[in-house]
Amino acid sequence: MQKITILIHCKDQKGIIAAVTTFIAKVEGNITYIDQHVDVEQNVFFMRLECELTNHHITIDNLKSDFDKTIATDFDMSWDLYNQEQKPKMALFVSKYDHCLFDILGRYSAGELNVEIPVIISNHNDLRSIAERFDIPFHCVPFTKDNKEEGEAKQIELLQRYQINFIVLARYMQIITPNLIALYENKIINIHHSFLPAFPGAKPYHSAFKRGVKIIGATSHYVTAELDEGPIIEQDIARVSHIHSVDDFIMKGRDLERIVLARAIKLHAERKTMVYSNKTVVFS
Amino acid sequence: MQKITILIHCKDQKGIIAAVTTFIAKVEGNITYIDQHVDVEQNVFFMRLECELTNHHITIDNLKSDFDKTIATDFDMSWDLYNQEQKPKMALFVSKYDHCLFDILGRYSAGELNVEIPVIISNHNDLRSIAERFDIPFHCVPFTKDNKEEGEAKQIELLQRYQINFIVLARYMQIITPNLIALYENKIINIHHSFLPAFPGAKPYHSAFKRGVKIIGATSHYVTAELDEGPIIEQDIARVSHIHSVDDFIMKGRDLERIVLARAIKLHAERKTMVYSNKTVVFS
Amino acid sequence: MQKITILIHCKDQKGIIAAVTTFIAKVEGNITYIDQHVDVEQNVFFMRLECELTNHHITIDNLKSDFDKTIATDFDMSWDLYNQEQKPKMALFVSKYDHCLFDILGRYSAGELNVEIPVIISNHNDLRSIAERFDIPFHCVPFTKDNKEEGEAKQIELLQRYQINFIVLARYMQIITPNLIALYENKIINIHHSFLPAFPGAKPYHSAFKRGVKIIGATSHYVTAELDEGPIIEQDIARVSHIHSVDDFIMKGRDLERIVLARAIKLHAERKTMVYSNKTVVFS
Amino acid sequence: MQKITILIHCKDQKGIIAAVTTFIAKVEGNITYIDQHVDVEQNVFFMRLECELTNHHITIDNLKSDFDKTIATDFDMSWDLYNQEQKPKMALFVSKYDHCLFDILGRYSAGELNVEIPVIISNHNDLRSIAERFDIPFHCVPFTKDNKEEGEAKQIELLQRYQINFIVLARYMQIITPNLIALYENKIINIHHSFLPAFPGAKPYHSAFKRGVKIIGATSHYVTAELDEGPIIEQDIARVSHIHSVDDFIMKGRDLERIVLARAIKLHAERKTMVYSNKTVVFS
Structure with a gap:
């Protein structure tokens, strides 16, 4: 059947x-x-x-x-x-933060994710040993100001070689290039460490701390040409108070990032999301 | 149309x-x-x-x-x-606690509830002045060990007189009699001040405090013959910690009770609930 | 003692x-x-x-x-x-929205708030009957482009006459004037219907709907000269999804606004907040 | 310093x-x-x-x-x-479920936990390869009806050999013996997959599904002689509805179990918990 x-x-x-x-x-x-x-x-x-x-x-x-x-x-x-038997092939993009990577690979190994992960791509070598521990090919594609075209070409070659259906940016600290976005329209999932549209861009926990918010958040969204402006898939929040330092925000945020990204991966992998007018319909 | x-x-x-x-x-x-x-x-x-x-x-x-x-x-x-234009007629049963009553009447006056409230019935006279302040008929039907049949008959007479479609127990501190339950099957909504099935029966905040829980809750459910065992409509929770006394639990719980009961009233009034196998299907 | x-x-x-x-x-x-x-x-x-x-x-x-x-x-x-026996005197400022007003007056009547409410001030007459229902003096101080100074003077006169200690803007739809802010520094509490700093200014629910967020919020804060930039006292959120219209956002938001404003009033009235560097320390 | x-x-x-x-x-x-x-x-x-x-x-x-x-x-x-420089030594007890184990080892490897994990003890061999992947000694101590004393002796010997300060039961499916509980009083942390005191004992998700709750939970607590009755450290919940099957409850519960157990480990490891009258004081 x-x-x-x-x-x-x-x-x-x-x-x-x-x-x-x-x-x-x-x-x-x-x-x-x-x-x-x-x-x-x-x-x-x-x-x-x-x-x-x-x-x-x-x-x-x-x-x-x-x-x-x-x-x-x-x-x-x-x-x-x-x-439904055909699992989508998912590429993981990472940089130096390891918490989302550990979380996704743990879930993957535990059979929670309806995906195959044929490759991990990074702009740094820091997390290579984690990939090896989970027996997943790891490719380092460095990005500098001068080699963007070359880097993008290398990324695309890898994505094609591994027949990748969608991409997950697990705290990948590098802007995705326009050609790649065009190639994977509504198929690149990012995790941003704030409840967007509050605190887009860099260092959101520092901005949240400075503003004195009582709630921090994380947002998973599809990547579009506009930074942190893509269709939101999932968000969640955690309470903070005056007793929490920026480092506490960052530590609490790690759990949010893990959970919110994992939920987005599951929703996408199970074909429960549709995109329209820069919004998502999420059938859950 | x-x-x-x-x-x-x-x-x-x-x-x-x-x-x-x-x-x-x-x-x-x-x-x-x-x-x-x-x-x-x-x-x-x-x-x-x-x-x-x-x-x-x-x-x-x-x-x-x-x-x-x-x-x-x-x-x-x-x-x-x-x-959809025919608003259901809702009777409010109350005793001495006034917070849910104020909340429901405030929402009613603000036009938030798709109901008519033709009557408030109580086993005490304490809240009569609130009913009067909102211009709603108030009937006191006392209940003692000896007059249960008479009390029930009086309640049913009032419900029929006012053509009541469903009943809301807004912290009504009296067991509903079997005949009334049979007459309004899946049409009597109670608010219980715990996350059922934890802490059924009397004084749930005291029990929760004694057990040292880190979360308290409230549950709205349809009333059945088994006390606090009816189909659950809605639940919500609040965090507590060692710094909170029983009185703090009670105070925090008041907000839970208000919200969870109000949501149940809205769901029922908009015909979004169905009951089956002692559970609810809630289309929201 | x-x-x-x-x-x-x-x-x-x-x-x-x-x-x-x-x-x-x-x-x-x-x-x-x-x-x-x-x-x-x-x-x-x-x-x-x-x-x-x-x-x-x-x-x-x-x-x-x-x-x-x-x-x-x-x-x-x-x-x-x-x-602790001296309850602070709180003035309520309202315009046309009645849900926060009903909620506060209900709590006040139920004895939940450690305050006295000697006066309600509004720039419209719409809510006068609610004030009367709760037996609280109501003063209409209209504001137009041309009478700002006069309006402010009248407000200040009333606040002094009633010996007001702090002010609560219960969806008051009028900018507070600088002299009044200076007179009541860190003593004017506003409720904004978004999780600030997201969606400051007008029509936040419409903006949130347009952006496709999965979470809406409300924020209570002290009023400063910068609109919606004052020290945050309390925030809370509710989940939304693609099935919710702007009107659903607004309806869900009413509960958030009520709760978040009520919590701020309690914290302030019980002297649990301190302000520093445009942030609050909230001892709870 | x-x-x-x-x-x-x-x-x-x-x-x-x-x-x-x-x-x-x-x-x-x-x-x-x-x-x-x-x-x-x-x-x-x-x-x-x-x-x-x-x-x-x-x-x-x-x-x-x-x-x-x-x-x-x-x-x-x-x-x-x-x-503060002396990290407590934590033993992990596991059986066949791997999700909490992956989560804890991922956090441990990422440097999030202020502990050393010198040993993993299990009553089955199923998870040995995960321990090996993270280079942590794994000991299988089988438990049957007939070898309880022997099993307990072996466990205690291992705990002493590795100088263990506290024990974490990461979905360990075996009752802890009284001698071990006495030896590690308020130093054995369990994760139970319900919001206790609701649904103690076996198969809580099945019971929750049957009862038709709208909220499921998880509870971390210190182990005492009374099953699921020990001092609660932390709890959290997730919303469910009629659309969720028992399997959905179990899957959603995995995230709760991970988070609630990880928080308890952090609190204990950072000496933020105190036990009194079968309750915890949690300084956070």
């Missing part, structure tokens, strides 16, 4: 749900999950559907082809159909 | 969603919200749907009748269909 | 705690609460102390005088000493 | 704080942190103090001896004095 996930978005119109669910019924699919959302302002319809295909004569390729010719055309849909 | 809400539950079967959404399309209804849930263990399907009726020739009564004869019969559904 | 609260801040030095606690022991005071904080960066010491005076021959005035001449002089302290 | 931490508890009496802070001043100590708590009900005083010893002629042993003879005797104190 095959299990598939379908993601759809299109202009909101009457009868979409009826049409899609009728289509699934016809191909003898058993819907195990369905959720939909209408952005009333923008008049856009979103749907996420999981189903089991009980008829062995229907292949996923047939299904895609049928869906494309009928429903998808009728409603002018943007859509994706995934075989 | 009429707006309606439909709640459905039935045995899970293929094609329900397709059938319902096709039905709505046929009567020229515009679905503005739809959500569904399948309890896989129990094999039960739940759906909540909001739609606008754009065809003025179709009355709600016609619709009900059509729905009943076709879809509802085909799938052997339990269902309700509400006109 | 008299109960007092002492607040102290001064340059951090060795022996302060020993000196203060020895002083209290000498006057036969029984310390029931003591907390202190050192801002290491700024080298400032803060202390909050509650004690019971068991010797009836020692008046609060004597104590103040003694403290001033000895410890306070030795350590060059800024300090305040309060008789 | 040496840094020390002092923990004190004794009967509450006038003048303790003055005496202790005066003592520190005399030995030229610079207090960098001080916090105290009075359990009014039980009339017990608790204090935690950190200070820097600036006088090189005063050794920690001298200090201990002086303190013991003077203050500690005067006030009949229970007390401990720690050199």
